Amino acid sequence: MPSVHEVSEPLAGLCRPVPAPGPGVCVVCRGCARPEFSTCYSCARVTAQVRRPCHRVVPLSLYAIPGGLHATLRGYKDGESGADRRRYAALVVSLLARFLFDHGDCLRSCRAGGWDFITTVPSTNRDGPHPLASALRLVPWLAAQHQETLVRGTAAMAHNVASDDGFVVRSGVRGARVLVVDDTFTTGARVQSAASALQLAGARVVAAVPIGRVVDPCCGEQAPFDFGRCCLEPRARRQEVS
Ligand SMILES: [Zn+2]
Ligand SMILES: [Zn+2]
DSSP, X not given: OOOHHHHHGGGGGGOBOOOOSSTTBOTTTOSBOOTTOSSXXXXXXXXXXSSSOOSOBOOSEEEOSSSHHHHHHHHHHHOSSHHHHHHHHHHHHHHHHHHHHHHHHHHHHHTTTSOXXXXXXXXXXXXXXOHHXXXXXXXXXXXXXXXXXXEEOSSOOBTTBOOTTSEEEOSOOTTOEEEEEEEEESSSHHHHHHHHHHHHTTOEEEEXXXXXXXXXXXXXXXXXXXXXXXXXXXXXXXXXXO
16 A cells, blocks of 8 residues: 555645745635735635634645646546546545644644544535545544534535534534544635534634635745645745745
């Protein structure tokens, strides 16, 4: 079995670095913000619609549509054949596993010293387990940390429309430290609805980790992607390294 590092390595060319905080970078999701605002438009709207949003979103990569990472993140859900979907699923989960392995200490240093389990966000437009939840089974140490805690609730969610009632917590989470993982972050409506439901049920969401944060093609750093860096590391260190 190839390692997650071996499987994910060729994907570096599809990924784009996520910037550290600074002018033009949203303090919540690290997407692009207008220089006079601390958050992007979506985070300003969506985090105001739920009572307990997560203010620490740590994407692995930015990506534009269309593009190679977009094709990968679509392919594991909607690939033409089962073989295609499985091949893409291995790529997607290897990216997430590598990020959590390499930058777990960065995430743990933020708050609360770590997490008790990771949880996935159910789909809003398809039945059955979320493809990411299924893909996690390909990496046993990741699967061992995974708990499915959420099911769809009664409230509708859409682009820029989040709700405390979008998801229902189906298992005991009170007092638990939870890392929310997802494949994509567009406006954050699903992730923030999930984070709020978990926190209203008594959990603490340490961070939300989407694999890709969708941005306009011109947004963000145009530097090459480096698996060894994440957006939680101070900019000074990034410059020192480069
Ligand atoms: Zn944002
Ligand atoms: Zn890091």
